[in-house]
Each structure stands twice: as structure tokens, then as C-alpha cells.
Amino acid sequence: EYMHTKPLKVRFNPITAQIEPHDSYLRVFDGVKRINNILTDFAMDTWRYISDGWIKQRAVAGEIGSSAMPHKVNPIDFENAEGNFGMANAMFEFFVRKLCISRLQRDLTDSTVERNMGCAFAHSMIGYASLQKGLGKIEVNAAKITEALETTPEVLAEAYQNLLRMSNVDKPYERLKEITRGKKVTIEDFHNLAKNLDVSDEVKARLLAATPLTYTGLSGKIVEQFSAKIN
Structure with missing residues (x-):
């Protein structure tokens, strides 16, 4: 709905050197990186709430719990999301550092880097999907939270x-x-x-x-x- 009411506007840049300035890329990368940082914090907090027993996870048939303790239901989706956000942001941070620098706007080191932009977005997407999957398997442990408050x-x-x-x-x-x-x-x-x-x-x-x-x-x-x- 948002995209229909406010479509993405692509504007022609008439002032360039041999290569296109990458300022617009950097704004996108920084924006996605901030989103990923917020969700990393959320994933880590949720992991802790699960560890403390404030949030319960529903067991999934066929899912492996722990190599040594098969009874455990590990927060693997939140760990997966955290790892993928870390990979994505490491790449976004490099892109931001690299793509605003060139030798007199004439070298082609940017092209090698640009070929990997999709990988950073892919890690982000995997992280979003993992987070959604994890959220679909949890419920609040009201009894545990009540006990914590009362004590x-x-x-x-x-x-x-x-x-x-x-x-x-x-x-x-x-x-x-x-x-x-x-x-x-x-x-x-x-x-x-x-x-x-x-x-x-x-x-x-x-x-x-x-x-x-x-x-x-x-x-x-x-x-x-x-x-x-x-x-």
C-alpha cells in the first residue's frame, strides 16, 4: 500500500565524471543497516527472554534441539537472524566506506564491489525471514514473568x-x-x-x-x- 501511494522516484543525474557517484547507494545502505541494527537488538533481547524463561518456544516436529540435550528447544531462528544481520551490515559498512572513494572518478574498483551488493541484501532478507519464523513459534510465559515480578x-x-x-x-x-x-x-x-x-x-x-x-x-x-x- 505504501509503495502505491508513495512510489520510488528515480531521477537522472546529469553531472557525473566517468563513473556515477554512489551517494544514493550509501543512503540506502545506511538506512538498511540501521534497520538491521534495530532488529539485531530485538533478536538478542528475545533470545535472552527465552533463556530466562519469560518467553516460551513451541517445539517443531523434526527440529534438532541440542547436540547434547535433545530436550532443549533452542532459539535458533533468532540466532540465525542475528548472524545474517551481522553479515549484511559488515558488507554494507564496507560498501559505504568504499563506494564514495575513487581515483579521480576514473577507476573501476567500484564495479567489483557492486557485484556483491545483492549478497548483503540477501543476508538481510534471510534475517527478516528467520525473525518472522521465530516470532511465529513463541508465546509469553505469564507465570514466569509474574513470579519474577513478585520476587x-x-x-x-x-x-x-x-x-x-x-x-x-x-x-x-x-x-x-x-x-x-x-x-x-x-x-x-x-x-x-x-x-x-x-x-x-x-x-x-x-x-x-x-x-x-x-x-x-x-x-x-x-x-x-x-x-x-x-x-
Whole structure:
């Protein structure tokens, strides 16, 4: 749909030397490289979420798990995507360095390099396909995430700091640091702090009601605003 509404425009370049300047190539390569970098980061994060058990993978019949542990379902699609994005970007980075340089715009070293441009795009395409394949085999492990949240009440430190600042409480960071830094924190530690603060009953109620499972800050509102913009 996008391509129909905004077609790719190819313009004639009347000012050249013996070889065509490759500025437009470089813009494309840099753009695809940035996309690949973003997706590499996504693939690596997803790999970690799978490793931590926050995301589960569905087993595929006939797929090999691990050479030593056949019960494992390895995140091979995300690893494949990461590897292919790395190969593609290594080539794109070389193209960007090389194709803007020539000997007085007369040498033909660019032609040898240009013959390999398709290979970089092919690695990118394989990476995209692997990522899509991997995403089609995963699901959120809600029980594992809930367990992680319930056992890490220290994530409430941000909520408490923000509410204390809004209530003009003196040195909120230091107060939270005193009960959390280098310690195994419990939800009771936060509740005890809230009960002993000189703040309004409304603020105390908000502090005592906050839990790692329910506190999300402004993330919901930010996502809604972002979704409205892109839609």
C-alpha cells in the first residue's frame, strides 16, 4: 500500500565524471543497516527472554534441539537472524566506506564491489525471514514473568520516588536508597516506609496500593499516544 501511494522516484543525474557517484547507494545502505541494527537488538533481547524463561518456544516436529540435550528447544531462528544481520551490515559498512572513494572518478574498483551488493541484501532478507519464523513459534510465559515480578519488589522504588517528589518529601532518592541498596527488599519494607512518611492519606493509599504487578508508570499512556500517531 505504501509503495502505491508513495512510489520510488528515480531521477537522472546529469553531472557525473566517468563513473556515477554512489551517494544514493550509501543512503540506502545506511538506512538498511540501521534497520538491521534495530532488529539485531530485538533478536538478542528475545533470545535472552527465552533463556530466562519469560518467553516460551513451541517445539517443531523434526527440529534438532541440542547436540547434547535433545530436550532443549533452542532459539535458533533468532540466532540465525542475528548472524545474517551481522553479515549484511559488515558488507554494507564496507560498501559505504568504499563506494564514495575513487581515483579521480576514473577507476573501476567500484564495479567489483557492486557485484556483491545483492549478497548483503540477501543476508538481510534471510534475517527478516528467520525473525518472522521465530516470532511465529513463541508465546509469553505469564507465570514466569509474574513470579519474577513478585520476587523483585525493588522495582517499586521508581514509583515511590516519583510520588514522594510530587508530595515534596525531602530527599526521596536517599530514603529509597536506605531501604533498598545492597539488601534483599520485601514489599513490607516499602509499606513500612509509606506508613511512616509525613504525607497525605491519599498519597499513602497510592503507595500502599502499588505492586510490582500493577505499577507501569506512564508506559500505557505513552504507548497509546505513539499508536495514535502511527495509525
